[in-house]
Amino acid sequence: MRVEFVTSAPSLALRPERVLPEFAFVGRSNCGKSSLINHVLARKAMAKISGKPGKTRLLNYFLVEDTYYLVDLPGYGFARVGKDLREEWLRLMRAYLFAGDRPLAVLQLLDVRHRPTEEDRRMTAWLREAGVPFAIAVTKIDKLGKTKLPERFREIAATLELDPATPFLPTSAAGGLGRDEILAWFEAVLAAGGGAPGRANPGTGGTAGRPAR
Ligand SMILES: Nc1nc2c(ncn2[C@@H]2O[C@H](COP(=O)(O)OP(=O)(O)OP(=O)(O)O)[C@@H](O)[C@H]2O)c(=O)[nH]1
Numbered sequence: 172m173r174v175e176f177v178t179s180a181p182s183l184a185l186r187p188e189r190v191l192p193e194f195a196f197v198g199r200s201n202c203g204k205s206s207l208i209n210h211v212l213a214r215k216a217m218a219k220i221s222g223k224p225g226k227t228r229l230l231n232y233f234l235v236e237d238t239y240y241l242v243d244l245p246g247y248g249f250a251r252v253g254k255d256l257r258e259e260w261l262r263l264m265r266a267y268l269f270a271g272d273r274p275l276a277v278l279q280l281l282d283v284r285h286r287p288t289e290e291d292r293r294m295t296a297w298l299r300e301a302g303v304p305f306a307i308a309v310t311k312i313d314k315l316g317k318t319k320l321p322e323r324f325r326e327i328a329a330t331l332e333l334d335p336a337t338p339f340l341p342t343s344a345a346g347g348l349g350r351d352e353i354l355a356w357f358e359a360v361l362a363a364g365g366g367a368p369g370r371a372n373p374g375t376g377g378t379a380g381r382p383a384r
Pocket residue numbers: 198199200201202203204205206207219220221222223224225245246247310311312313314342343344345346
């Protein structure tokens with residue numbers, strides 16, 4: 172897999188000039204976004220595994236196979252950063268998700284050990300509202316006993332009020348699980364237009380497409 176770090180954009184205006192389909196990884200701080208990106212890219216340290224949550228406010232772009240970008244977004248939900256910074260990130264994320272000027276699909280990550288929070292629910296609601304194709308990745312499944320997983324998956328799906336057609340992908344960066352499923356979802360999205368506004372959205376029930384303009 173050919174992978175290149177492209178840029179860390181502090182604002183929408185500074186996204187890469189070259190427009191390609193983007194797959195953004197979103198989720199709470201520490202839920203495992205950077206680890207899952209490294210797992211998907213089969214790289215040890217392409218995305219930085221953070222020791223200090225709350226430091227980055229940047230949109231980190233990785234170019235894959237010269238075809239699409241993976242975007243590591245700032246994590247939400249830190250208790251430790253100030254309210255102003257939290258709101259600034261949320262503004263940036265919302266602006267990014269609703270920009271509508273580039274093909275976009277989103278992988279929303281949830282740590283299997285925690286029940287979805289209000290912020291997780293809000294993120295899912297935004298994704299529905301934005302009309303972008305999205306999938307759910309449950310992370311760190313190595314951390315929970317196998318017999319407990321199905322119940323936790325049901326809980327997550329119910330709390331987020333997921334459509335049964337929304338792709339739901341159990342993953343573990345540590346255990347090497349979920350990579351093929353994520354790559355298959357990327358392929359499905361790319362085949363359907365890469366999440367371009369107005370195109371069909373595979374796996375989101377087919378009704379979430381933005382009107383063409
Ligand atoms: N056991 C286990 N630990 C994991 C897994 N994925 C990530 N972690 C650990 O969870 C912590 C957070 O991982 P990150 O990938 O930095 O999480 P992040 O969502 O990028 O965090 P922020 O960038 O702060 O928002 C690290 O200590 C990782 O080693 C996993 O699949 N299994």
